[in-house]
Amino acid sequence: MAQEPRREDGGEPQDDCLFCKIVAGQIPATLVRETDTVVAFRDINPQAPTHILVIPKLHYPDAASLAAAEPGVLADVLREAGEVAGEEKLDSYRIVFNTGSGAGQTVFHAHAHLLGGRGLQWPPG
Numbered sequence: 041m042a043q044e045p046r047r048e049d050g051g052e053p054q055d056d057c058l059f060c061k062i063v064a065g066q067i068p069a070t071l072v073r074e075t076d077t078v079v080a081f082r083d084i085n086p087q088a089p090t091h092i093l094v095i096p097k098l099h100y101p102d103a104a105s106l107a108a109a110e111p112g113v114l115a116d117v118l119r120e121a122g123e124v125a126g127e128e129k130l131d132s133y134r135i136v137f138n139t140g141s142g143a144g145q146t147v148f149h150a151h152a153h154l155l156g157g158r159g160l161q162w163p164p165g
């Protein structure tokens with residue numbers, strides 16, 4: 041049976057969340073796109089020539105919880121990632137949602153990594 045979402049999963053800004061602070065303009069970032077629901081900005085530690093984070097303005101801890109609560113906003117994230125890929129002239133790219141610390145998630149505000157501009161190996165590491 042589905043659990044009720046925890047309060048901190050309810051989309052409210054979190055005081056201790058880096059990406060909520062970027063959404064609020066309290067921490068600077070190199071923005072590349074912004075809509076009513078989504079912000080895209082360059083990763084501070086790029087792993088590819090193009091490495092852009094596309095995030096919902098609402099705080100959810102990971103992509104699946106965002107999808108469960110706000111499926112339209114997750115679709116916005118993916119559509120904007122595609123728009124950014126077009127602006128960056130990427131014909132091949134990868135969209136990654138690390139989920140859980142064992143998979144490398146360090147910021148617990150849902151975000152898509154858009155990676156491109158170099159060859160991308162499969163399977164990923």
Ligand code: 5GP
Nearest residue numbers: 069081082083084085138144145146147148
């Ligand atoms: P995760 O490891 O959670 O999947 O991804 C978090 C990403 O956020 C990392 O790729 C990391 O480089 C990036 N990041 C961490 N702090 C900042 C910051 O202050 N500004 C920007 N632009 N990116 C950040």
Ligand code: ZN
Nearest residue numbers: 057060099149
């Ligand atoms: Zn947040």
